[in-house]
Amino acid sequence: QVQLVESGGGLVQAGGSLRLACAASERTSRAYTMAWFRQAPGKEREFVSAISWNGGSIYYANSVKGRFTISRDNAENTVYLQMNSLKLEDTAVYYCAASYGRPQISRGEYTYWGQGTQVTVSL
Numbered sequence: 264q265v266q267l268v269e270s271g272g273g274l275v276q277a278g279g280s281l282r283l284a285c286a287a288s289e290r291t292s293r294a295y296t297m298a299w300f301r302q303a304p305g306k307e308r309e310f311v312s313a314i315s316w317n318g319g320s321i322y323y324a325n326s327v328k329g330r331f332t333i334s335r336d337n338a339e340n341t342v343y344l345q346m347n348s349l350k351l352e353d354t355a356v357y358y359c360a361a362s363y364g365r366p367q368i369s370r371g372e373y374t375y376w377g378q379g380t381q382v383t384v385s386l
Contacts, residue, residue: 265288271283273381274385275383276386281346287340294363295361297335299342300373301353311323311357312324313368314366354383355382356380358378
């Protein structure tokens with residue numbers, strides 16, 4: 264059982280930056296694909312970004328491409344999401360997820376989930 268704990272959310276002005284982190288509980292998480300999803304009020308949870316176990320494959324949703332960067336530090340069992348040029352529409356709860364397989368954009372492919380961290384972008 265892999266436990267995921269997100270951190271780094273908060274309130275930021277439009278155009279600003281935040282860096283989210285997701286710490287995994289086990290060293291075996293190094294073999295997992297890690298991903299970020301987000302869910303805004305009244306909307307379904309949507310894919311943001313994913314990274315393969317060795318960082319060799321990375322995917323982004325079109326809405327964040329060029330603004331967000333996913334990375335991982337397997338020595339620290341942590342995955343990061345650097346978010347720049349934040350927009351009002353980036354406001355959501357951001358979830359970390361893990362899957363023992365190739366990166367996927369479907370949330371159904373992910374086995375483990377964190378509790379989420381709130382990101383609020385204001386004017």
